[in-house]
Amino acid sequence: MPSQPTKDLETFENPTPTRDFQIHIEIPEFTCLCPKTGQPDFATLFLDYIPDQKCVELKSLKLYIWSFRNEGHFHEAVTNRILDDLVRATEPRFMRLTAKFYVRGGIFTNVVAEHRKAGWQPQPRVELAEFAPQSNTRG
Amino acid sequence: MPSQPTKDLETFENPTPTRDFQIHIEIPEFTCLCPKTGQPDFATLFLDYIPDQKCVELKSLKLYIWSFRNEGHFHEAVTNRILDDLVRATEPRFMRLTAKFYVRGGIFTNVVAEHRKAGWQPQPRVELAEFAPQSNTRG
Amino acid sequence: MPSQPTKDLETFENPTPTRDFQIHIEIPEFTCLCPKTGQPDFATLFLDYIPDQKCVELKSLKLYIWSFRNEGHFHEAVTNRILDDLVRATEPRFMRLTAKFYVRGGIFTNVVAEHRKAGWQPQPRVELAEFAPQSNTRG
Amino acid sequence: MPSQPTKDLETFENPTPTRDFQIHIEIPEFTCLCPKTGQPDFATLFLDYIPDQKCVELKSLKLYIWSFRNEGHFHEAVTNRILDDLVRATEPRFMRLTAKFYVRGGIFTNVVAEHRKAGWQPQPRVELAEFAPQSNTRG
Amino acid sequence: MPSQPTKDLETFENPTPTRDFQIHIEIPEFTCLCPKTGQPDFATLFLDYIPDQKCVELKSLKLYIWSFRNEGHFHEAVTNRILDDLVRATEPRFMRLTAKFYVRGGIFTNVVAEHRKAGWQPQPRVELAEFAPQSNTRG
Amino acid sequence: MPSQPTKDLETFENPTPTRDFQIHIEIPEFTCLCPKTGQPDFATLFLDYIPDQKCVELKSLKLYIWSFRNEGHFHEAVTNRILDDLVRATEPRFMRLTAKFYVRGGIFTNVVAEHRKAGWQPQPRVELAEFAPQSNTRG
Amino acid sequence: MPSQPTKDLETFENPTPTRDFQIHIEIPEFTCLCPKTGQPDFATLFLDYIPDQKCVELKSLKLYIWSFRNEGHFHEAVTNRILDDLVRATEPRFMRLTAKFYVRGGIFTNVVAEHRKAGWQPQPRVELAEFAPQSNTRG
Amino acid sequence: MPSQPTKDLETFENPTPTRDFQIHIEIPEFTCLCPKTGQPDFATLFLDYIPDQKCVELKSLKLYIWSFRNEGHFHEAVTNRILDDLVRATEPRFMRLTAKFYVRGGIFTNVVAEHRKAGWQPQPRVELAEFAPQSNTRG
Amino acid sequence: MPSQPTKDLETFENPTPTRDFQIHIEIPEFTCLCPKTGQPDFATLFLDYIPDQKCVELKSLKLYIWSFRNEGHFHEAVTNRILDDLVRATEPRFMRLTAKFYVRGGIFTNVVAEHRKAGWQPQPRVELAEFAPQSNTRG
Amino acid sequence: MPSQPTKDLETFENPTPTRDFQIHIEIPEFTCLCPKTGQPDFATLFLDYIPDQKCVELKSLKLYIWSFRNEGHFHEAVTNRILDDLVRATEPRFMRLTAKFYVRGGIFTNVVAEHRKAGWQPQPRVELAEFAPQSNTRG
Ligand SMILES: [Ca+2]
Ligand SMILES: [Ca+2]
Ligand SMILES: [Ca+2]
Ligand SMILES: [Ca+2]
Ligand SMILES: [Ca+2]
Ligand SMILES: [Ca+2]
Ligand SMILES: [Ca+2]
Ligand SMILES: [Ca+2]
Ligand SMILES: [Ca+2]
Ligand SMILES: [Ca+2]
Ligand SMILES: [Ca+2]
Ligand SMILES: [Ca+2]
Ligand SMILES: [Ca+2]
Ligand SMILES: [Ca+2]
Ligand SMILES: [Ca+2]
Ligand SMILES: [Ca+2]
Structure with missing residues (x-):
């Protein structure tokens, strides 16, 4: 049965929660639609996090990214939205998301947002x- | 109706003011005139900021940059002027502007200026x- | 007699224990198996450490890396496991291990873990x- | 009337003395003579400074650099000398000079010196x- | 009379001891022998220091490097040895030596050691x- | 009225048909679906052609590329298909299309096809x- | 049911046999054993071909590459062997295989072999x- | 008296007409207007030629390039126009002009045209x- | 028993003499002495050849390269000498040797020589x- | 006795005149004066030649390059002049000289000239x- 896009993010148990360690993930295949014109937008996402009890499962991350393909989103808002979803799913000690959007109107735009666990x-x-x-x- | 160059900078509401996040913008198409000789000058601008309540709108930023095309400006002064205009329009928590001017007289000049919100x-x-x-x- | 893969890590005496100094080692030939599918995985490892009384011997490090060739391991777990083994063998003042895994499913994953000697x-x-x-x- | 090399450094008034901002200048055309052998030496100079009340004028900087063409200077000494001259002319809040000399005897040498205004x-x-x-x- | 390899390191007087400044030197032509097998080893050395009263003279540095050509040395030990010799000769405020050894057994090794003057x-x-x-x- | 994806390719008259000249176009935003799994595929397209009487209009080229977004296509077939469509629309003297598909299964695939006008x-x-x-x- | 390594190479029908076009494939995950020492060897393979009636199927190519993992092969021989297998399976108009082996003994070795269909x-x-x-x- | 933009191209006598030799010139400061929207366009020009009796004078080339600043031109047409003007002024044995236009609509366009003297x-x-x-x- | 430098070059039988194929070898560890001053010289060698009946064995190539370590040779002569030795040992269909010598006197010198089998x-x-x-x- | 600049070019006998081989030389330290303004000009020279009976000696080449330091020369003329001098001294089978001049007026200029022996x-x-x-x- 083929995979389907989904907003569900699966996780697995952190194998070494006794230690702060960093996971770095690059996702060059993000695309969504411009909410004003309906035209496609593209970005490469860079995710860095220090897991607490849960790590994000890569297959589900891929399907989650796919789920934006036919949705309209602004650059600044979608970067913060994806960070919020990943934080809710994994409750990490630290997470930083960098989105590098393809050039529009001769201007290049990147957005960087991060979350820190209280304490x-x-x-x-x-x-x-x-x-x-x-x-x-x-x- | 075609667009016109303008010194007006439009803004939109920050979608996530609860969080300090960074917006990075590159503008490779800046040109103005040398106030001494009238000859064209060129630069690439790099803008980094942490918005407070407002983000700069990209279409208006493009028209603002265009508005310098037929004006005379010195390197050091125009970099500080653009930063001042952007700060007035967006009242950011932090903003840094880097201008890399094309080589003149075999010498390469860049200027970097920044603003921090009080407190x-x-x-x-x-x-x-x-x-x-x-x-x-x-x- | 040809060499054999082994989990034994040999060490030699630190020639200058009076000084904190850094040893940086790159190992581009790490491969193991995916525990789910049995298919080969590949990574380049980067090891940085500040030795205390012992340095890791390179020939034995090579045989140790070889020993993973036919074993199944997850990315996050094997990175922490190798760091743990190297820490146990050399008891360093500081050690950082970076594993850059080859792309899977269009997504790139790196893992970075480190150890500090108490005090x-x-x-x-x-x-x-x-x-x-x-x-x-x-x- | 053609320009002449000169040790005089002209300045102009800082357009925004209310703000600490950085000016970065690259000068790839420095040459002087080796005081021992009389043979030509070459370097690229990188100047970074935070102006106080005065900025260095680029035309005069070019003539100043030219003035070393027929003089003998050692690497370490000439780097400190140029920094001293620029500091005397502009009285900056901060200035750093980096000189990258062309390879001699198979060995590559760079010199970096800086000045901070008291207080x-x-x-x-x-x-x-x-x-x-x-x-x-x-x- | 042709030059000869020597362990003697000549120095000259620091032209500007009133200021902390950095000298960066790259030496791509280091070679010695492996003490176990007698086979040649190669490295590029990077030397950074802040002189106190003395600077190392480049011609003598070149002859000093040459003097290792027919000697057997281990990677970690020879890096610390060269640093010790240079510190003894120049008594610098700060010195850092980086040795990047050519690949052996598919593994790449670098060593970094430094010295700080007391106080x-x-x-x-x-x-x-x-x-x-x-x-x-x-x- | 917003633009819509379309398979129609608009052309304009070649301004200098008296001369063989080359037009080089890069399109980093191609995406379609895998006909087997329905999952998104991505590629960057590079188009080089020598026009005869017609040049391809860029806005319509963009909408044409967009039209593949929800269609299923194999790598080798879609590259030949796009070349055929562009040849039919512009009837060029020469045209070459290069498609660089994003990595799949750890393997990187590019396809290059070209057309020459008879005679x-x-x-x-x-x-x-x-x-x-x-x-x-x-x- | 998980995949297994295999020497069988699957093909599919060339979608555009009327045209000579080029398929370029990079395979960074080749590994086999040294027939003398039993130690692992690594290479990146680059395959370029102009198909005739058949194209190589990528999943089967991956399993074919995997099948060398536990076999002993010399550099020059295995490159020619893989080319021979691919030629037998796809009977291409032209095929070139480039193998870049990881450094051994401080020496870097690549092998390039090609096949042309008669006529x-x-x-x-x-x-x-x-x-x-x-x-x-x-x- | 300051310089003015002009369509006049000055030349000087080829110092070595007995030999075919190549002159390569890069002009990163070309800008004109889009004839449809009036918005600024930018390009870097690369000029290669083999002079016959005349070489183009660089100061006049700069003023010629400046003269396009407030004119409307399409990409393909302006590249051929500049080549035609340069050919008329210098009557070279061979001339090639490459124009690399800044990205528009996410698509990158370059144009290359050349002229050969009859015979x-x-x-x-x-x-x-x-x-x-x-x-x-x-x- | 440790290896010794030697001018003997071992060969092995070409596994596929039925086909012209290329072997590319890089040797970054060449060093000899300057015949005038006795000082060390360094080069990286690049060897490309199309074998006939014999291939050069890498271990013996390494010992051969080592054998130049204490000999005096001029740049142009030693490049031609090594090519001659390799041709005599392997009798290839084609062989090209490129030697890139380290910078001397601020001047960089490379030498390229090749041999073709008669017919x-x-x-x-x-x-x-x-x-x-x-x-x-x-x- | 220190060396002096000179227009004399020394040669030595080609060690292998039986073979066409290539010598590639890079000279990053060329400087002369602008004949109009007297200001310094800079270039990097690249010399490639196939010697006949004579090779150019590097020390004398260095002094020859030095001899232009206080002379006025135009770009196109000096490149052809240096080629002529080198051809007269070495009478090579083939020689190509490439001069890359530092940027002037925002425009980059290179000149390439070559000579072939008759027959x-x-x-x-x-x-x-x-x-x-x-x-x-x-x-
Ligand atoms: Ca990328
Ligand atoms: Ca950082
Ligand atoms: Ca780009
Ligand atoms: Ca930083
Ligand atoms: Ca540049
Ligand atoms: Ca850092
Ligand atoms: Ca820094
Ligand atoms: Ca740092
Ligand atoms: Ca390398
Ligand atoms: Ca080509
Ligand atoms: Ca690699
Ligand atoms: Ca080619
Ligand atoms: Ca260039
Ligand atoms: Ca070539
Ligand atoms: Ca270099
Ligand atoms: Ca070429």
Whole structure:
């Protein structure tokens, strides 16, 4: 039986809730409609979160993203809406959603929104040297 | 009826004023005139802001940018002027404007200015690992 | 006698335990199986650590990575498991593991987890200007 | 009448002294002589400053840079000398000069020096998400 | 008379000891031998330091690097050894050495070590907007 | 009255039919459905053609692309179909269509098809030196 | 019922056999074993072909690639073997296979092999100007 | 007396007419108006030519480009028009003009046109190995 | 027993001599001495060949490259020498060697030499569309 | 005794005149004066040649380049002049000189000129697959 788009977001149990760890997800296939003109809009979404007791299940995330395909949404509102839905489903310690919309009228627009669980504090960041991947024989 | 350049900046209501979120806008089509020589100048503008009650409407932003096409302005002054106009129109919690002017005399000049609403404080930043887009099968 | 995959991680003595220093290791050849479908999964691992008394030996690290080849593991769980194994073997002052999994279902997933030795504090970072390698005749 | 190289640095009045804002200038055409061998040396200079009452005028900056063409200078000393001259001319709130010298003997050398006005404090930085220019249809 | 490899590191007097400034040096031509197999190893070294009274002289640095060509050294140990030698010669306020070793066994290894002079404190960093070189007509 | 998706392709008269010249068009917003599963597929299309008497009008091209949004198509077939439609509408001297489909099952697929007008011959290509844009001060 | 690795390659009918068109496929997840040491080897495969009557089906291609996971093969031989299998299954007008093997012993090896159907001739190539994707607002 | 925009193109005598040589010119500051809407359009122009007896003078080329600022032109027509003007002024052996227009309606359009002097034949190209600039210490 | 540098080049039998195929090898770890000054020189070598009956064995190639470590050689001569040695050992249908030497005196030098077997003719090249790896969701 | 700038170009004997091979040289440190204004001009030179009996000696090439530092030259003329001087000194089978001048007036100019020895014919080029350096673990 083929999959259907759905607003239901499935979750699974965090395998290591004893530790704050980061999950980074990129979704290049978001599309919805412009509420004014009905024309298609496109964006790439970047989701970063620190799970608490639940992680978002990827198959259901894909169907959830699909569910926006025939709906009308403004850029700023849909970014906040998706963040709200993901927060409600996973109740994370921290979540940040970045939406990069395709150029319109010669102007490029991105929106970034985030949520923090009440009382949660990030550990102070340990800053390390950073390296480009596989750079070792390239100087 | 065709659009006309204008210094009026339209706004719309922030859909999620309960949350500090960031809007990033790139405008590669800025041009004005050099006040000394009358020759055209070019720049790409990068606007980042955290809205309070109002967001800038993109169509009117485009017409506003167009309105500089036949005016004379110095680099440092016009960057601060555009920031002032955008702050007056949207009264944001935070706004930063970056102008990258095309090379002149073999020298490259950029200008960066920002505004903070009185009494507004940014939340402490949660630093996460960052990734190049779609890098997952590239090492 | 050819090498065999193994979960044993060999270590050697830290040559300069008097100083906090960083070791950065990239492992582009991680593969295991999906526990649901049995199909192969792939990832590139990035390991950063500050050793205490022991450093991980690279040949044994390679055989350890090989040992996952025919085992079933979920993304979030295997990243935390490898970090746990490396922490148990080397008891480092600090360790961070980043796993970048190959794209699945059009969605890209990375996982980042880290461990800090109880009582260890990083020195405040000295922030310096940073440069792209060999950029000196490239402007 | 053609321009001549000169150590005089002209300034103009800061159009917005009420605000700390940043001016970034790149000068890829610096050349002087090695004081030991008399052979030409080359560098790209990067100047960042926060003006107080005066901004450096670009035409005069170009003639100032030209004035080093036939003079002998060591790398570390000339970087500090140019910073000192620019500070004396503009009395900025903050100024940083970065000199990237062309490769010599297979070794690449950069020098970075900065000046802060007594009593001046930078505002705490508002950290925002950053984006590569025009990346919106590239993920 | 041709130059010879040597462990002697020459220095010259810091031209501006009144100011904390950064010197960044890249050395892509480091090679030594593996102490186990005798086979050649290769690395690119990145040296950053804030001089106190002495700067390292580049010609002698080149001969010093050459002196490792026929010696056996482990990655982690030789990075710390070179840092120790440079610290002894220049007694800097701060020094950081990064060694990026060529890939071995499909695994990439970098080592980063640093030294701070007792009692020295870095000035709080002034964070500025950063720009890719010559990006002004590229958006 | 808002625009509607349509399979009609409008054309306009070639302004310079006396000369073979090339028009290159990129369309990053193609999406249709998988005929087997009904799930959305995505591609970026690259169109290159040498017009004869007619050029394709961009607004109608956009509506034509939109018309595939709710239709099921296989990769190889839809690329050939779009080429056929564009050839029928514009009757070009030469046309090449490249479709880069988003990754599926860890495998990346592109399709390239082209059409030549009967009897048309390209002029022998004049090969020139090629340069990266704005590279002149970058070495 | 889960999928199994298999050497069977499924095909489907070419939708447009009247035209020479190119299919480009990238397979970053190839792994087999070294026949001497039994250790894992990795490669990315790039397949380009001009179909005749049959196209290779992607799901079966994936299972075919998987079937090498536990087999021992030399670099040069396995590249020619995979090309031979694909040619036998699809009988294409033209096929080129490129295998980029991960670095071994500090040395990087790629292998490129191709097959042409007897009597098939490529049309003379129409050389066009080429462009980096979405470069239009980047100079 | 300040410069004025003009359609006059000045030339100077080719210093080496005995040899076919190539001049490559990039003009990132082209702007005109859309003839339908009156809104500004932008493009970067790339000009390549092999001069015969005359070369185009750069100052006059700049004023010529400026002269389009307040005129309405379609993409395909203006590219051919500029080529025609340059050919009339310089009567080159060969000339190619590439116009990369900024994105409109989510679609990117480039136009390439060229002219060959009657009877002129390019020498057969000597194909050499090509290298990225300053790549010698980068692998 | 550890390996030793040697000028002996081992070969193995070409697994598919019935077909012209290309082997591409990169060797970033070449070093020898300057015959004038005795100082170390460095280069990256790129070897491309179409084998006839023999392929070069990689372990012996590595030891061969090592054997130059303590010998004096000029750039142009050593490139031709290595090509001659490889041709003598493998008697290929075609071989090209590219040597990219590290910068000396501010000047970058590469050398490219090739050998063709008497009577061997390359098949006419089938020119296909080319793609950057994994570019499918990158526009 | 320090070196002096000179128009003398030294040569050495081609070590392998029996073979057509290519020497590629990059010279990022060219500077001369504008003959109209006396202001400094800068360029990067790229020299490619196939030697006959003589190769250009790099130290003398460096002093030759230095000799233009205080001379006035136009872009198109100086490129042809340097090519003429190099041809006279080395009498090569083939030589190509590319000069990339720094941006002037917002316009970028490159000049490419070449020389072929009378009666010399290049061998037909063997076209091979090309690869980005060290790309093997990057997909
Ligand atoms: Ca960081
Ligand atoms: Ca950050
Ligand atoms: Ca990869
Ligand atoms: Ca940093
Ligand atoms: Ca370089
Ligand atoms: Ca930052
Ligand atoms: Ca920073
Ligand atoms: Ca530039
Ligand atoms: Ca260019
Ligand atoms: Ca081509
Ligand atoms: Ca873009
Ligand atoms: Ca070419
Ligand atoms: Ca090609
Ligand atoms: Ca992308
Ligand atoms: Ca080529
Ligand atoms: Ca590499």
